[in-house]
Amino acid sequence: MVKYTSRSRSFLKKEEYEMLLRSGLNLLAEDRGHVGFLKRLIPKGTIGLKANCLAAWNPTLIPIVKALAGILTEAVGVDDNNIVLWERTSRELKRAGHELNASAFGRRCLGTDANGVGYDDDFQSSGNVNSLVTRILTRMVDHSINLPILKDHSIAGLSAGLKNMYGAIHNPNKYHAGNCSPSAAHINNLNTIRDKHRLTIIDAVRVQYDRGPGFDKKYLTYFDGIILSSDPVAADRVALEVLENLRRENGLPSLAEAGRPVRYLAEAEKLGLGKAKLKDIDLRVSYIDGNGAEKSGELF
Numbered sequence: 001m002v003k004y005t006s007r008s009r010s011f012l013k014k015e016e017y018e019m020l021l022r023s024g025l026n027l028l029a030e031d032r033g034h035v036g037f038l039k040r041l042i043p044k045g046t047i048g049l050k051a052n053c054l055a056a057w058n059p060t061l062i063p064i065v066k067a068l069a070g071i072l073t074e075a076v077g078v079d080d081n082n083i084v085l086w087e088r089t090s091r092e093l094k095r096a097g098h099e100l101n102a103s104a105f106g107r108r109c110l111g112t113d114a115n116g117v118g119y120d121d122d123f124q125s126s127g128n129v130n131s132l133v134t135r136i137l138t139r140m141v142d143h144s145i146n147l148p149i150l151k152d153h154s155i156a157g158l159s160a161g162l163k164n165m166y167g168a169i170h171n172p173n174k175y176h177a178g179n180c181s182p183s184a185a186h187i188n189n190l191n192t193i194r195d196k197h198r199l200t201i202i203d204a205v206r207v208q209y210d211r212g213p214g215f216d217k218k219y220l221t222y223f224d225g226i227i228l229s230s231d232p233v234a235a236d237r238v239a240l241e242v243l244e245n246l247r248r249e250n251g252l253p254s255l256a257e258a259g260r261p262v263r264y265l266a267e268a269e270k271l272g273l274g275k276a277k278l279k280d281i282d283l284r285v286s287y288i289d290g291n292g293a294e295k296s297g298e299l300f
Contacts, residue, residue, distance in 0.1 A: 003225040016063075017067040017068075021226070022071065028229070042199075048084045051085055055151070085098060089111040102114055112135070127189070132170040151213050152219070155176050156180040161232050182267040202239050204239065233269055240265065
């Protein structure tokens with residue numbers, strides 16, 4: 001996890017996200033350089049970036065997408081047209097300010113509802129989940145990077161990486177019972193979603209720690225961090241710790257005490273998707289200032 005310690009604006013610029021991303025990727029590479037790490041993680045092919053634009057007030061932002069696309073182009077050598085920013089609908093992407101592009105030139109940006117896309121013909125199943133997966137994942141891309149926003153969720157408790165993949169299936173409305181457990185885990189265990197996942201990058205610069213996923217200014221704060229992991233469950237577990245800490249700091253009960261326990265992480269661990277216990281996660285924290293100077297630190 002990387003936190004930014006020198007800013008005075010509500011949003012970060014592309015160059016600031018780039019510093020955070022490079023720092024975080026270097027941590028994942030155990031300080032051996034992010035270029036080699038990304039080349040090993042993502043061999044040549046088309047890379048899908050799953051946006052999180054359903055909540056219009058706090059979507060995946062243009063600066064982080066541009067910063068990440070630039071790093072991927074530089075490190076992996078992927079052509080810009082082989083980077084695809086996607087969401088369940090093109091309308092949601094456009095509303096967030098992203099320029100739609102389904103052409104053979106430039107970085108692509110489109111929703112599953114775009115002409116000629118849609119959902120795959122064959123159902124995929126895991127546990128209680130039986131769904132059609134977007135053709136963007138099944139046919140268009142070889143590798144998937146998840147770009148969620150950290151926020152509270154009125155049903156799931158935590159909305160981060162695993163919850164963001166509800167946008168990859170045709171029937172997400174069916175899988176919210178039991179605080180989205182075990183469904184959130186099983187959605188991410190669908191063959192295509194599991195096999196093509198490479199990296200989760202959670203934007204936790206602005207975090208709404210209660211009354212989400214809709215907007216309530218009273219519960220919005222600035223954590224100023226991003227959480228990166230090739231383990232989708234570990235990324236969400238650290239995000240949960242951040243969310244719970246923000247709730248404690250502001251005098252709110254835990255998500256479990258509020259009737260929204262986040263059980264789907266333990267279920268995801270049972271399925272072999274990653275680590276759900278904080279003690280088992282190799283958590284590295286870096287603080288970076290506006291000049292790019294870094295120092296290690298604790299989570300809080």
